[in-house]
Every structure is written in C-alpha cells, then in structure tokens.
Amino acid sequence: MNGTLERLSDGIQKRLQGPLFSRVLSRFGVNPKRYWLLLDLFEKLSKRGEMQGDLGRQRHALALSTVYFVIFSAIASLMAVIIQARAWVFAGVMLTVMTFTLMAALLSEAANSLVNPQEALSLSHQPINGATYTAAKLSHLLRIVFYSALGCNFLPSLVLPFLPAGTWFYPVLNLFLAMVVGILIALFCCSLYGLLMRVVPARRMKSASQFVQAIPLALYGLLQFSPRGTMRRLFASAASYVAPLAQVPVWLLATIGGTAAIAITVVGLRSLSADYLIRASAMVHGHSTATTRVRRSLLGEVVHYLFGGQGGRAGFDYMKRMILRDWQFRRRLLSFIPLLFGVFVGFLRSGFRSPFDQGFTGAHLLPHGLGFLLYMSCLLMNHGTDYKGVWLFLVIGDRAIVQFAKGVHASLWLMFVVVPNVVLLPFCVWRWGLATAAAFTVFSIAVSSVYLIFGLRNLEGVPFGKQVAPGSETQGQGGFRFLVFMILAMIAVGVQYLVFRSPAAVAVVTIMLIVSAVILTRWAINSFTTAMRHHLGNLSQTSSMLYTEVNTG
Amino acid sequence: MSEAIVDINNLVFRYGATEVLHSISFRLNKGEIIGLLGPNGAGKSTTIKIISGIMAQTSGHVSVCGLSLPESAITVKERIGYVPEAAGLFESLSGQEFLELSGRLHDVEEETLQARIKSVLDRFGLSNDRLRRLESYSKGMRQKILIGAALLHNPQLILLDEPLTGLDVDAQIMVKDLISALARDGKTILYSSHILEVVERICDRVLIIHKGDLIADASVQQLRASTQQANLEDVFRQLTHKDGAPESDMSGIIEKLRS
Numbered sequence: 001m002n003g004t005l006e007r008l009s010d011g012i013q014k015r016l017q018g019p020l021f022s023r024v025l026s027r028f029g030v031n032p033k034r035y036w037l038l039l040d041l042f043e044k045l046s047k048r049g050e051m052q053g054d055l056g057r058q059r060h061a062l063a064l065s066t067v068y069f070v071i072f073s074a075i076a077s078l079m080a081v082i083i084q085a086r087a088w089v090f091a092g093v094m095l096t097v098m099t100f101t102l103m104a105a106l107l108s109e110a111a112n113s114l115v116n117p118q119e120a121l122s123l124s125h126q127p128i129n130g131a132t133y134t135a136a137k138l139s140h141l142l143r144i145v146f147y148s149a150l151g152c153n154f155l156p157s158l159v160l161p162f163l164p165a166g167t168w169f170y171p172v173l174n175l176f177l178a179m180v181v182g183i184l185i186a187l188f189c190c191s192l193y194g195l196l197m198r199v200v201p202a203r204r205m206k207s208a209s210q211f212v213q214a215i216p217l218a219l220y221g222l223l224q225f226s227p228r229g230t231m232r233r234l235f236a237s238a239a240s241y242v243a244p245l246a247q248v249p250v251w252l253l254a255t256i257g258g259t260a261a262i263a264i265t266v267v268g269l270r271s272l273s274a275d276y277l278i279r280a281s282a283m284v285h286g287h288s289t290a291t292t293r294v295r296r297s298l299l300g301e302v303v304h305y306l307f308g309g310q311g312g313r314a315g316f317d318y319m320k321r322m323i324l325r326d327w328q329f330r331r332r333l334l335s336f337i338p339l340l341f342g343v344f345v346g347f348l349r350s351g352f353r354s355p356f357d358q359g360f361t362g363a364h365l366l367p368h369g370l371g372f373l374l375y376m377s378c379l380l381m382n383h384g385t386d387y388k389g390v391w392l393f394l395v396i397g398d399r400a401i402v403q404f405a406k407g408v409h410a411s412l413w414l415m416f417v418v419v420p421n422v423v424l425l426p427f428c429v430w431r432w433g434l435a436t437a438a439a440f441t442v443f444s445i446a447v448s449s450v451y452l453i454f455g456l457r458n459l460e461g462v463p464f465g466k467q468v469a470p471g472s473e474t475q476g477q478g479g480f481r482f483l484v485f486m487i488l489a490m491i492a493v494g495v496q497y498l499v500f501r502s503p504a505a506v507a508v509v510t511i512m513l514i515v516s517a518v519i520l521t522r523w524a525i526n527s528f529t530t531a532m533r534h535h536l537g538n539l540s541q542t543s544s545m546l547y548t549e550v551n552t553g
Numbered sequence: 554m555s556e557a558i559v560d561i562n563n564l565v566f567r568y569g570a571t572e573v574l575h576s577i578s579f580r581l582n583k584g585e586i587i588g589l590l591g592p593n594g595a596g597k598s599t600t601i602k603i604i605s606g607i608m609a610q611t612s613g614h615v616s617v618c619g620l621s622l623p624e625s626a627i628t629v630k631e632r633i634g635y636v637p638e639a640a641g642l643f644e645s646l647s648g649q650e651f652l653e654l655s656g657r658l659h660d661v662e663e664e665t666l667q668a669r670i671k672s673v674l675d676r677f678g679l680s681n682d683r684l685r686r687l688e689s690y691s692k693g694m695r696q697k698i699l700i701g702a703a704l705l706h707n708p709q710l711i712l713l714d715e716p717l718t719g720l721d722v723d724a725q726i727m728v729k730d731l732i733s734a735l736a737r738d739g740k741t742i743l744y745s746s747h748i749l750e751v752v753e754r755i756c757d758r759v760l761i762i763h764k765g766d767l768i769a770d771a772s773v774q775q776l777r778a779s780t781q782q783a784n785l786e787d788v789f790r791q792l793t794h795k796d797g798a799p800e801s802d803m804s805g806i807i808e809k810l811r812s
Contacts, residue, residue, distance in 0.1 A: 304663070314657035317650070318643075325645035325686075388641020392702075394607045395635045396658040398627040404658065540607045 029131040029273060038128070038136035045119065062147050069101075069151030077159045087166030090156060091174050095181060098152040102182055103216050105148070106141055106189040108331065111209040113137050114193045114272070120280035131273035138190055145182035153178040191268025198271045202279050206327050214334050218341070299414055308406035311399070315407020320415065322464045323377075327385045329464065336376055340369070354432045355440055355500040364497050366424075367444040368489050371451025374416045375485055378455030384464025393462050393532070394540055401536075405529040408463060409456060409521065417448040439506055446513035447492070453517065454485070456524040461535025555582035557616075558710050558741040559604055564613035566599055573599050576613065577767040579760055581710075581743060586736045588756035589745040592793055595762045597745045598638060601712050604743065605635045618709055631659065634703035636696075638714040638745075644688035648679055648698050651687060652705060659706035666705065673701035676731075677724070692719030700728065704735075711735060711742045717751065729755055753785040763793045 015021075022032035073094065080090045120133065157171035192212060200208045303316040323329065355363035393401065421441050428437035458481070460466070499505045559581035566574040574596045581587050591597045602608040603615060606626030615622040617629045643651060649670065656666040674680045677697040687695060696719045703711060713732070717725050732742055732755055746752055752759060753773050761769035769776060769792055773785055782788045 310657040310660045310663065310666075313663075314654050317657075318654055321646060321650060322643075327645075386641070386643045386645060389643035391637060391640055392643075392655060392658070395605060395630050395633065397631040397660075400631075400658045400660060403660075540602070 025135070028135070029129065030135045031129065031132045034128055034132050035136050038123075038133065039139060042119070042136060042140070062144065066147045066151035069148060070155065073152050073155045077155045080156070080163060081159055084164055087160045087163040087170055090163060091160060091170065091177075094153055094156045095174075095178060098149060098178060099181060099185060100216065100220060101152070102145065102148050102185050103189070104213075104220075104335070105144060106186055107192070107213045107216065108334075109141060109144060110138065110186075110189045110193055111213055111331065113140075114190070114276075115205050115209040120277055123277070128277065129273075130276035134190075134272045134276050138186075141186045141190070142183070145179070145186050149175070149178040149182040187265055187269065190272060191265040194268035194271035195264070197276075197279060198267075210327075210330055210334065213331065217334055303407055303410045303414075307410040308403035311401075311403025312407035312410060314400075315404040315409075316411040316414075317407075318404075319408050319411035319463065322384065322386075323381075323415070326464050328383055329380055329385075332380045332383075333377065336373065340373060354436055355496075356432075356436060356503070360497060363440060364493055364500070367447035367496070368451075368493050370416060370420055370444070370448045372485075372489060374412065374448065374451050374455045375458065376482075377416070378412070378458045379481070381463040382458070382460050383466050387465050387467045390462050390465035390536075390539065393465075393536055398533075401532055402529050405525050405532060408459075408528070409452070409525055412452055412455065413449065417445055417452060421445050421448070439503065439510070443506060443510045443513070446510050446517055447496070449517040450513060450520070453520045453524040456521075456528050459528050460531050462532050465535060555584070557581065558583050558618055559743070560614070560616045561604075562614040564600070564603065564615060565611045566596070566603060566608070567611040573765055574603075574610075574762075575765045577762065577765075578613075579767060579770050581741050583741055584736055584739050585758060586732060586742045586744060586756045588752035588759040589743055589762070590747075590749070590752060590759060590789060591762035596765045597762055598714055600762065601635075601714050601743065601745060604710075605633055605712055606630050607635075631706070632709045634706070634708035634711045636699050636703045636711075636713045636716050638718070640699060642687045642695055642698070645686055647684050647686050648674070648690065648694070649683040651698055652702055655702035656705040661706050669705050670701075673704065676727070677701060693721055693724060696720055697724060700731075709740060711740055712745075713742065714745045715747070716744070717746065717748060725751075749785045749789060759785070761789065761792055768792055 017032075017036055025032045025035055076090075076094065079085075114134070114137070119137075123133065153174055157174040160166045160170040160174060161168055193209065196205065196208050196212065297317070297320075300313050300316050304310065304313040308315070353359075353361040353363065355361055393404075421444050425437060425441050428440060431437075432440070499509050557580045559579075561580065562578045563576045564574055564578065565572065565576050577600070589597050589600065599608065603610050603622065604617060606617075606622055606629045609623035609626075617625075618632050620629050622629060643654070646654065652670045652673065653666065656670065657663075661669070671680075674683050677700075679694060679697060682690070682694065687698065690698070696716065700713075700716055703713075716728060720728060729751060732744065736742055736757075744752065744756060756773065758772050759769065759776060760767060769788075771779070773788075776785070776788045777783070780788045780791050782791055
C-alpha cells in the first residue's frame with residue numbers, strides 16, 4: 001500500500017516537474033528549477049530531523065492527525081444519519097469545523113515556516129528570489145490542506161446523498177468546496193504574515209505572530225465558554241453599527257468584500273515574495289530590545305535553601321526565564337488557550353460556589369485544570385528554540401544535575417501549584433469562609449502536586465533542550481498519553497465530587513494525597529535526573545557532536 | 554618533574570567504522586600553556602572533548618587531575634573550564650543570566666559568583682550590555698561570555714577551542730594576557746587554534762595532530778630547530794604537507810575555474 005502511494009506520489013511529482021507546471025510557476029515569479037531543488041532540500045532536512053517541526057513534511061504525524069479527523073467525522077456522520085440532519089446543514093457544519101481547525105493549524109505552521117526561517121539564513125546569499133523560496137517553504141501547507149480536507153469531509157460527503165435534501169452530486173461538490181476553502185485559508189494565512197512583515201519591525205515578528213495565532217483560539221474559547229447570550233448580544237451590537245449597510249444590495253456588498261479580500265491576500269502574498277530573504281536574517285536574529293532586570297528573586301532564595309543549593313537556584317531561574325521567553329514553547333502553549341479559558345470561565349460562572357455545596361461546581365475542576373496545564377506544559381518543555389545551548393550541561397558534575405532537577409521541580413511546583421492557589425485563597429476566604437477556603441486550598445495544592453509528578457515523568461531530558469520535530473513516534477505517544485491522562489483526570493474529578501460531601505473525607509484524602517505526593521516526588525525527580533543524564537549522554541556520544549553519516553544509498 | 558594534570562596513553566577514538574584518533578599519547582603539566590594544532594578534521598576537538606569528559610575514548614588511558622576518564626568524568630567536569638568552538642547559547646537569557654546559570658551549575662557560592670561575574674563583565678567591557686539578551690550580542694561578545702563562563706568556578710584545567718574567534722584586537726590581546734596570567738597562577742591551559750602566531754607567542758609547548766596521529770610534541774624552539782624552519786607556520790606546513798604542497802592544488806583549482 002505504502003509502495004503504491006509512494007509510486008503515485010513520484011508519478012505526480014514527475015508530471016508537476018514538466019513544462020506545463022513550470023510555466024505556471026514562472027508566471028508567478030518562481031524559478032521552477034530552484035523551486036524543485038529547494039523542495040528536495042527541505043524534504044531531506046525534514047527526514048533527517050533538521051527542519052523545525054513542519055507538520056506537512058512529517059508524513060506519519062500528518063497521517064495520525066488525519067486519522068483523528070476521520071474518527072471525528074465518522075462519529076459526526078453517524079449522528080447526522082441517526083438524527084436525519086439536512087444535507088446542506090451537515091455539510092456546512094463540517095466545513096465550519098474544518099475552517100476553524102485548519103485556520104489554527106495553518107496559522108501556526110505558517111508562523112513556524114515564515115517567522116522562524118532557520119534554513120533561510122543558509123540560503124539568503126544564494127541567487128534565490130523571495131517568491132521561489134516562499135513557494136517552496138510553503139508548499140507543505142497544501143499537503144496539510146489536502147489531508148485535513150479529506151480527513152474531515154470524506155465520510156460526511158459519502159453520507160450526504162442519504163440525508164434529507166441530499167442529491168447525488170453533493171459528495172463531489174462538498175469535497176471540491178472543502179479543497180477550495182482549505183486553499184483559500186492557506187493563502188489567507190500566508191498573506192497575513194506577509195502583511196505583518198510590512199507593518200511590524202522584523203525583531204517584533206515573533207511576538208506579533210504569536211498574537212495572530214492566539215486570535216482564532218481565543219475566539220473559539222469565547223464562543224464555546226462565554227455566558228449564554230453574550231455572543232448574541234455582541235452580534236446584535238455589531239449589527240446595529242452596520243445597520244445602514246442593509247440598504248446596499250447584497251451583490252454589491254459581496255463584490256466589495258470579495259475584492260477587498262482578494263486585494264489584501266494578493267498584497268500579503270506579494271510582500272512575502274518580494275524581499276523575504278532579505279528580512280529572514282533580521283527575523284531570526286531579531287531580538288527584543290527589552291533588557292532584563294537584575295533582581296534577587298525571593299523564591300530563588302527559598303529554592304536555594306530548601307531545594308538543592310546553587311544548582312537548585314540555577315534550575316529555578318532557568319525554568320522561570322525559559323517558560324516566559326522560549327518562542328517555540330509559547331507558540332505551542334497557545335493551543336491550550338480555549339481549555340484554560342473554559343476552566344476559568346467555568347469557575348467564574350459557578351459564582352465561586354463552595355465545593356461543599358450540592359451539585360457540581362467550578363471548584364471541582366480547578367485543581368485538575370492546573371494539573372492539566374502542568375502536564376501539557378511539561379510535555380511541551382522537552383523542546384525549545386535554544387536547544388543548542390544545552391552543551392553547557394555536558395560540562396557540569398552529576399551533583400549539579402541532581403540539584404538542577406530539584407530546582408526545576410521546585411520552580412514548577414511554586415509557579416504552577418502554590419502561587420495560583422495562594423492567589424485564589426483570598427477570594428475563596430471571602431466567598432466560603434476561612435475553614436472551607438483553607439481546606440480546599442490545601443486539597444488543591446496536594447492534587448496539583450500529584451499531577452506535577454506525572455508531568456515530571458514526561459520530561460525526557462534537559463527542559464527546552466531538544467529541537468522541535470514532531471515525528472510519528474512523538475505524536476503517537478503524545479496522543480496516547482493525553483488520552484490516558486484525560487480519562488484519569490475525569491475519574492479524579494468524579495472522586496473529588498464525592499469526597500467533598502464530607503469534611504472528614506476531605507481531611508483524610510488530603511493527608512493521603514500529601515503523603516503520596518512527597519513519596520512520589522522523590523521518585524519522579526530521580527526519573528527526571530536519569531532522563532537528563534540519558535539525554536546528555538546521547539548528546540555527547542552521537543552525531544550532533546561530531547558529524548552525521550548520511551545513508552545515501 | 555612537574556605535576557601532570559592530563560596524562561594520555563595510547564588514546565584511540567573510533568566513530569562508527571572511522572578511527573578519528575590513532576593511539577596518541579601526551580601529558581600536560583601544571584602551569585603549562587600547550588598549543589594544540591592540526592588541520593581541519595585532524596581530531597583536535599575530539600581530543601578536547603575526551604579530556605573534558607564529554608565523550609568517552611574507544612580505548613587507551615586518559616587521566617585528568619589524577620582521575621581516570623571516563624569513570625570519573627563527573628568529578629573531572631567540576632575541575633575544568635571549557636570554551637567550545639562555535640557553541641550555541643541560550644539566546645533568550647541575558648549575558649548576566651547566562652553567567653549566573655553557568656556559575657550556579659558549578660556550585661559557586663552566590664556572593665563569590667556575583668563578584669566574579671562583575672569582574673568578568675568589567676574586564677571584558679560587557680558591563681553595560683549585561684542585561685541585554687544574548688540573541689542581540691555580536692559574535693565577539695558571545696565569545697567573551699563563553700570564556701567568562703569557563704572561568705567562573707576557578708578550574709584547574711582550561712580547555713580553549715578556538716577562543717579568539719570573533720574577538721576584536723583589544724579583546725584578543727586581553728585574552729592572551731589572561732591566558733598567561735592564568736598559567737602563572739598555576740592553571741593548565743590547552744589551547745587549540747589555527748592562529749599560529751598566537752600559539753607561537755604564548756604557548757610553552759605545541760602538540761600537532763595530523764589525520765589522528767600526534768606528529769609533534771615539543772616546544773616551539775625545539776620544533777624550529779629540528780625542522781630548520783624560521784617560524785611555526787613553516788614548521789606546521791612542513792610537518793602536515795609532506796605528501797604534497799598545497800600551492801599545486803590551488804593552481805589546479807584556478808585552472809578548473811578558468812576552463
């Protein structure tokens with residue numbers, strides 16, 4: 001099967017390399033010969049793990065995400081058949097879901113390709129024009145569009161003729177529409193960064209791109225979790241401002257809107273193709289002008305005295321700074337915005353109801369929300385932008401590595417467990433009284449500490465010490481771990497709901513959790529230390545320190 | 554006889570099927586500045602990485618400060634300062650923060666560490682830039698930070714792999730003075746470089762590695778006398794180009810370019 005697909009892919013590529021497609025490329029200012037050379041180069045770099053994580057070039061990772069889409073669309077199709085949804089409504093819903101998902105994925109992918117162009121530095125002195133480079137660099141986005149559009153819409157297309165108001169040509173029409181919408185989204189995402197490059201200084205591009213990536217996710221969070229009626233009121237308010245436009249014919253509005261959209265996209269794409277390689281260096285080497293502050297951190301002092309001396313303080317400061325500053329980490333953490341938004345809004349909507357109240361309250365979710373954030377952050381912390389600096393850990397003693405591990409744990413515990421709970425404590429005291437608030441805070445800290453243990457187990461070496469490369473193995477393991485984690489977290493939420501019916505039960509469970517956390521933390525720190533040693537051992541003995549023998553056969 | 558800080562006997566290193574170092578032996582004594590020379594790919598950086606405990610040798614005996622490697626690599630790392638060639642840095646940290654990280658990982662007491670960092674930054678002229686992130690540093694400034702980080706824990710053995718890369722003339726003079734001062738203070742310095750004039754001027758002894766073999770281990774004066782050459786560059790050329798002068802290769806390239 002794989003062989004057939006490979007042959008099919010090679011056949012298509014050979015056709016594309018022919019004179020017809022070359023003429024099309026040339027019309028857009030792309031040099032066909034160099035375009036194919038660059039595509040070949042990026043493919044090779046990606047296979048050898050040298051490229052920054054591009055989903056479109058990681059075939060296995062892309063296949064895995066397509067499988068998730070297929071499972072989701074299969075369930076949706078089954079439900080549509082059962083409830084006999086109208087064909088065009090169902091198709092519209094699936095297209096909307098695809099649009100949201102694809103927009104978030106492509107904004108992130110395009111940012112990684114365009115705003116962090118490591119390869120461009122090596123190529124910027126070569127006679128390659130911006131159009132050729134960006135065309136080659138962004139071609140993989142089309143593969144993401146193809147896989148996602150097919151994964152999300154293939155099964156729904158098959159069931160469309162069997163739904164009310166469905167006809168025989170709907171499957172072809174739906175798939176065609178999905179591809180067109182996908183390509184338009186890809187073009188829009190690329191043009192967006194093109195426009196940004198026109199107006200934002202190169203050194204600010206990384207921050208600006210993070211802001212752009214956060215917009216659809218924040219919107220999604222707003223749509224999903226805002227109090228009932230908020231969106232309707234917002235739309236009504238917006239509609240009142242544009243009410244005079246109701247007098248204008250729809251076809252005229254559509255024409256003006258469409259022309260503006262096309263113009264914006266074309267201007268954006270032209271910005272990318274014009275002088276991209278000249279800006280690449282400034283973007284990669286672009287830096288924040290903000291200086292750091294020399295401040296003796298009080299928490300740093302605490303870590304120094306309680307969690308492993310100077311090495312512990314090094315771990316604490318390292319984590320604190322990298323969490324706030326590492327571009328890859330921040331970029332990947334953005335995808336959790338909707339969920340965090342949801343937990344926060346859920347807590348507010350429950351009106352700070354006491355966890356001892358009848359029924360399910362936001363307080364039941366809070367420790368687990370923090371736990372989820374910790375767990376996923378630890379997963380993401382394995383990779384970073386400054387992974388090349390990790391050599392520093394090769395020339396330190398083993399005692400320092402143990403102390404550093406303790407410092408890393410302390411930083412995560414203080415920043416993600418203690419500080420949020422302590423910040424919430426005054427509100428809890430205000431709403432629930434001192435006894436309930438104190439009991440809940442101690443319980444929440446104990447639960448989050450247990451989650452941290454699972455998070456630490458996910459650190460596979462020096463935090464932020466590996467290059468981002470979402471291979472199939474990592475994606476698969478990540479997906480499986482996430483699934484197991486979610487099931488366990490749901491069970492934990494249920495148990496908490498039952499426990500908070502009796503103060504005595506809360507006291508007993510809290511003590512049990514504290515004891516478990518203390519014992520298991522030692523085990524987790526040991527495992528983490530071993531993982532760091534293993535990572536550094538690999539680093540010192542493998543190709544990256546010498547040279548890589550490439551199997552050219 | 555001086556105290557040996559590094560003692561290497563029959564060191565062999567293989568990477569896969571390729572033998573990078575073929576049974577080399579030498580020793581470095583306390584307070585010496587030793588130049589490590591060799592053409593690209595000769596095995597200099599590999600030798601330095603083995604001495605620093607980063608990589609383990611395939612066979613042979615390596616001891617640093619009386620401790621065998623790779624068994625005592627951890628303890629050895631606490632006693633050496635290493636300036637790697639073209640090392641990456643944590644770009645999102647400032648110069649001050651990187652030095653703090655390095656010093657704390659070597660367990661230097663906080664007060665002492667801050668005093669040493671201040672001294673390093675002052676001496677290298679980086680005090681005004683100490684709060685800027687490393688991503689905004691020039692190549693030379695980064696190199697100064699790397700050299701500073703290697704010295705903060707007062708190591709006995711200092712391994713310098715092309716330390717003058719990217720430094721301006723003033724900084725080069727300063728680093729050379731620093732190396733001499735460190736040697737006078739009893740530190741041993743292994744200095745790998747392609748800048749032969751500097752090696753000739755500051756090193757007590759020179760090791761030349763060529764294609765994985767140690768082909769010379771003597772003082773500059775001894776090498777000049779034995780090869781009857783006027784300077785180290787000519788000595789180096791004679792020893793490493795026995796199988797053909799490089800000029801003839803260059804003329805061949807010019808001919809090809811013209812054709």
